[in-house]
Amino acid sequence: MPDQRPTFLLVHGAWHQSSCWAPLQAALAENGWRSDTVDLPSSGDQSTPNAGMYDDAVAIDEALQRVEGPVVIVAHSYGGIPVTQAAVGHPEISHLVYLAAYMPAEGESMYDIHGLPIPEELSGTFPLIDNPRKSLYGDLPDDAARVALDQLVEQSVRSFAQPVNRAAWRAVPSTYILCEQDQAILPPLQETMSSHASSVVRIQSGHSPFLFEPDRLATLLGKVVGG
Structure with missing residues (x-):
């Protein structure tokens, strides 16, 4: 019989690219799991500097079509928003994992979740999060943090402003992994989502x-x- 273990599709967060998943992919492979990744066009792709959340959702949809058999999507941080949008209507998705991730309801963008007004101008890039060494990689050793910081890329404003109009977690079983020492998405907000x-x-x-x-x-x- 064919192996019915699902493949993990790993979806990165803002200012990151799929290369950030390499250590986890190696660990999953060591445990006998298959994994795949997707690069979101809103993060660092200079050919589409104004790509938004809906473009990211299309990229996730295309990645899902490449994977054979059951799929578990792991979304980190901002990645939870386009995953919530994209993972509707894919019967092969068996589970959603939100890893310290935004988990919006219909009509919510990242701006909405933080209670911020949507900017009138959506072109251009959003400033990097304050003190990324502490907020993103506070528990990493200095050498590893420097490597991770060097790999950060630009992130479009549009991706943070576009709201989801559907929510996959209403139909697909989901697990939220709450990171209790998170300095980027604080635990109380994770608790709410x-x-x-x-x-x-x-x-x-x-x-x-x-x-x-x-x-x-x-x-x-x-x-x-x-x-």
């Missing part, structure tokens, strides 16, 4: 456990999907 999820798992980690403890995260993901 995680109320949408089917289940919640709390870990002692900052914003980027895929870099901080990829082996432990890979083991946790296997448990989440019943492996």
